[in-house]
Amino acid sequence: MRKLILMILLLPVSDLRGRRSVSAGLRLLHDRFVFYSAIAAGFLVGLLGASPCLADPCEELSNLKLENTVISLAKTIPAGPLEVKLSALGVPKQHIDLPSHCRVAGSIHPTSDSDIKFEVWMPASGWNGRYQQLGNGGLAGVINHVGLASTLKRGAAAAATDDGHMSQNVLEAEWAVGHPEKLKDYGDRAVHLTAKIGQALVSAYYGRPASHTYFIGCSAGGRESLMEAQRYPEDFDGYLAGAPADFVNYNITYINLVRALRTLPADQQLGPAQLKALSSKVLERCDALDGVKDGVLRDPRECKFDPGDMLCNAGENRDSCLTPAQAKAIKQIYDAKDAKTEAQIANGFSGTLGTEYVTWPGMLAGAESAMPRIASLFYGDPKLDPTTFDLAKVARDTAAGISPINPDLSRARSLGRKIIVFHGWADPGVSAHDSIAYFDAVTKRMGPNLGGFYRLFLVPGMPHCMGAPGLGANNIDISGLFGETPPQLADADHDWTLALERWVEQGKAPDRMIATEFDSPAAAGPAAQMTGRIKSMRPVCVYPKRAVYRGSGPQSDAASFSCE
Numbered sequence: 001m002r003k004l005i006l007m008i009l010l011l012p013v014s015d016l017r018g019r020r021s022v023s024a025g026l027r028l029l030h031d032r033f034v035f036y037s038a039i040a041a042g043f044l045v046g047l048l049g050a051s052p053c054l055a056d057p058c059e060e061l062s063n064l065k066l067e068n069t070v071i072s073l074a075k076t077i078p079a080g081p082l083e084v085k086l087s088a089l090g091v092p093k094q095h096i097d098l099p100s101h102c103r104v105a106g107s108i109h110p111t112s113d114s115d116i117k118f119e120v121w122m123p124a125s126g127w128n129g130r131y132q133q134l135g136n137g138g139l140a141g142v143i144n145h146v147g148l149a150s151t152l153k154r155g156a157a158a159a160a161t162d163d164g165h166m167s168q169n170v171l172e173a174e175w176a177v178g179h180p181e182k183l184k185d186y187g188d189r190a191v192h193l194t195a196k197i198g199q200a201l202v203s204a205y206y207g208r209p210a211s212h213t214y215f216i217g218c219s220a221g222g223r224e225s226l227m228e229a230q231r232y233p234e235d236f237d238g239y240l241a242g243a244p245a246d247f248v249n250y251n252i253t254y255i256n257l258v259r260a261l262r263t264l265p266a267d268q269q270l271g272p273a274q275l276k277a278l279s280s281k282v283l284e285r286c287d288a289l290d291g292v293k294d295g296v297l298r299d300p301r302e303c304k305f306d307p308g309d310m311l312c313n314a315g316e317n318r319d320s321c322l323t324p325a326q327a328k329a330i331k332q333i334y335d336a337k338d339a340k341t342e343a344q345i346a347n348g349f350s351g352t353l354g355t356e357y358v359t360w361p362g363m364l365a366g367a368e369s370a371m372p373r374i375a376s377l378f379y380g381d382p383k384l385d386p387t388t389f390d391l392a393k394v395a396r397d398t399a400a401g402i403s404p405i406n407p408d409l410s411r412a413r414s415l416g417r418k419i420i421v422f423h424g425w426a427d428p429g430v431s432a433h434d435s436i437a438y439f440d441a442v443t444k445r446m447g448p449n450l451g452g453f454y455r456l457f458l459v460p461g462m463p464h465c466m467g468a469p470g471l472g473a474n475n476i477d478i479s480g481l482f483g484e485t486p487p488q489l490a491d492a493d494h495d496w497t498l499a500l501e502r503w504v505e506q507g508k509a510p511d512r513m514i515a516t517e518f519d520s521p522a523a524a525g526p527a528a529q530m531t532g533r534i535k536s537m538r539p540v541c542v543y544p545k546r547a548v549y550r551g552s553g554p555q556s557d558a559a560s561f562s563c564e
């Protein structure tokens with residue numbers, strides 16, 4: 001607009017280039033200046049309303065009185081590219097083209113030790129009426145600008161919080177040591193208060209509340225989503241909880257993992273060759289049990305596999321078999337049974353059966369570094385060695401504030417809320433069995449008919465939150481969380497966010513989702529995961545149903561499968 005006004009004011013000057021006298025020229029300049037100034041003033045008044053001094057409605061938000069809240073920025077950002085860099089999340093720098101929007105940033109201080117930073121981005125025009133709040137990753141400590149940008153581009157008002165602390169790395173936990181209030185902020189307070197403040201800002205900016213409200217998250221964000229559904233179901237209409245991290249089980253599962261790995265002599269550490277041999281043996285035994293020999297187990301619980309069956313014969317190359325110590329350690333990782341008492345101490349990683357060669361390298365490499373994190377979070381001292389603790393007692397009290405384990409969802413049900421939980425069977429970070437255990441606990445508490453408001457989906461071959469190459473049709477995107485969805489998959493059958501919106505807004509509950517496999521090389525990594533030619537599609541059925549091959553038709557076609 002500034003450029004336009006400057007053009008209008010300059011027009012008379014360019015008209016002076018002629019053969020008129022200087023005085024006549026100056027008079028003309030004066031007359032035209034007055035004339036065009038009047039036009040420009042009228043133009044401005046027309047743009048801004050009755051008074052040229054009226055403030056920007058976005059900037060006005062900084063005057064809003066919000067409990068314990070300081071607004072540090074409230075500004076209309078013109079359309080254009082935004083440079084986003086989320087090094088704490090491992091997201092490389094990228095430019096995202098954004099529409100004009102009102103950007104609000106601030107912090108909430110419910111206690112003297114709290115500093116909950118949040119941002120709310122609202123489309124300046126074309127708002128679709130939705131408010132979508134985004135979950136965090138790891139232990140939070142960063143505001144997800146990529147998610148805010150892609151949610152904004154979908155036309156929704158977007159909000160996110162850092163959960164009450166800033167970190168250089170989302171897997172760092174030292175912020176929690178000696179700060180019980182910050183742990184509570186991380187537990188549920190930051191998300192809940194951001195929901196209240198964010199929705200108040202949306203109402204003030206648009207002059208009406210959002211017509212539909214959502215919480216969208218995976219991993220830590222899945223945990224946040226379930227916490228909200230359990231504790232503050234008045235906050236959102238719909239809850240997407242991907243791979244919700246139950247910290248009690250996560251904690252014990254990883255302690256068990258480290259205990260198992262520490263039994264291995266230095267020359268018997270599990271390398272890529274053994275993991276490949278392990279996966280091959282599992283698939284040889286169990287791949288066809290689901291009727292489709294595709295390198296993926298439809299339901300790993302169907303596979304009875306004992307790594308003790310792979311023991312090396314005398315003189316055999318150790319790359320293709322296991323030593324007794326390796327077989328024992330692997331069994332402990334799958335089953336999470338106490339080595340001495342055989343008691344089940346966690347849910348274990350048997351869901352990863354057949355995918356070990358893809359999913360375990362990262363899991364094994366990150367196991368030891370999880371110990372100081374767990375020690376910081378649960379015991380307030382990163383130097384403690386949690387593997388020495390009694391796992392039957394470990395962390396249950398201290399984790400209560402940050403684990404989404406309350407099976408009572410009755411308030412969410414009575415409010416008409418909709419909850420989608422999904423979990424990749426091949427998740428090597430948060431066990432898929434945790435989500436099954438929670439489903440069973442809710443069923444026990446509330447009865448068997450949960451599908452009217454709460455649905456679980458288990459995705460074969462999917463690692464943590466998203467797909468990976470080489471493990472079949474395992475991509476189902478989460479619009480607005482990690483970036484933009486490929487347009488051909490941006491519908492309620494292929495995208496969790498859109499499925500939840502359809503359920504909330506049109507009452508159509510998802511019976512099955514369609515997962516997609518791309519023809520992308522394994523080396524391309526997760527960033528290139530959703531690109532390339534579509535190789536296959538497969539239904540993912542609402543739990544406890546599973547995809548069954550009809551016996552005819554291409555196995556790359558979702559229509560060749562039914563949910564039974």
Ligand SMILES: [Ca+2]
Binds near residue numbers: 286293
């Ligand atoms: Ca199979």
